[in-house]
Amino acid sequence: xxxxxLLVSLGKAIKTRRNELSLTQEKLAEMSDLHKNYIGMxxxxxxxxxxxxxxxxxxxxxxxxxxxxxxFLNNK
Amino acid sequence: xxxxxLLVSLGKAIKTRRNELSLTQEKLAEMSDLHKNYIGMxxxxxxxxxxxxxxxxxxxxxxxxxxxxxxFLNNK
Numbered sequence: 001x002x003x004x005x006l007l008v009s010l011g012k013a014i015k016t017r018r019n020e021l022s023l024t025q026e027k028l029a030e031m032s033d034l035h036k037n038y039i040g041m042x043x044x045x046x047x048x049x050x051x052x053x054x055x056x057x058x059x060x061x062x063x064x065x066x067x068x069x070x071x072f073l074n075n076k
Numbered sequence: 077x078x079x080x081x082l083l084v085s086l087g088k089a090i091k092t093r094r095n096e097l098s099l100t101q102e103k104l105a106e107m108s109d110l111h112k113n114y115i116g117m118x119x120x121x122x123x124x125x126x127x128x129x130x131x132x133x134x135x136x137x138x139x140x141x142x143x144x145x146x147x148f149l150n151n152k
Contacts, residue, residue: 001135003128010127048126051086052079055145059077066142069131 008045009072015043017061017068031060084121085148091119093137093144107136 018028025043029036034053041047042057049057051065058065066073094104101119105112110129117123118133125133127141134140142149 001128001132006128006131048128050124050126051130051141051145052077052082052124054127055082055149056077064142065127065145066140069127069141073131 003048004045006069006072007048009075010049010068011043011045013068013071014039014057014061017063018043021061023061028057028060032056079124080121082145082148083124085151086125086144087119087121089144089147090115090133090137093139094119097137099137104133104136108132 018025023031025036025039028034029039032039032053033056038047038053039057042049042053054065054068058068094101099107101112101115104110105115108115108129109132114123114129115133118125118129130141130144134144
């Protein structure tokens with residue numbers, strides 16, 4: 001499993017979903033109780049997010065972890 | 077969201093799935109390229125696992141992240 005590929009794919013899926021909901025990084029940060037800069041790093045695949053922070057994001061984005069990982073897992 | 081509750085619930089689900097497959101922690105560690113002691117800590121909810129390590133476990137356990145989180149998320 002390529003860790004960097006996973007993180008970049010996950011970050012893109014988070015950004016896509018955030019844009020679908022017309023949320024800014026600032027707004028998503030507020031909704032998920034995370035820092036705006038942290039969300040930027042996650043969206044660029046620069047942070048290996050913990051499951052507790054990822055669940056906060058999925059709740060705020062009204063999606064699921066598997067949905068956000070689908071593009072990566074379906075490419076395996 | 078209660079972080080500790082999430083981690084304990086996730087850890088139990090991982091242990092349950094490992095037992096369903098009759099795998100020891102040692103065998104799962106070998107299959108997922110993680111350390112046996114780390115798997116023990118995750119199963120007890122003592123570690124906030126990163127998404128890259130969680131995906132390694134889901135692949136080895138032939139399951140998905142959402143399945144492992146279901147008990148926690150359905151209790152919200």
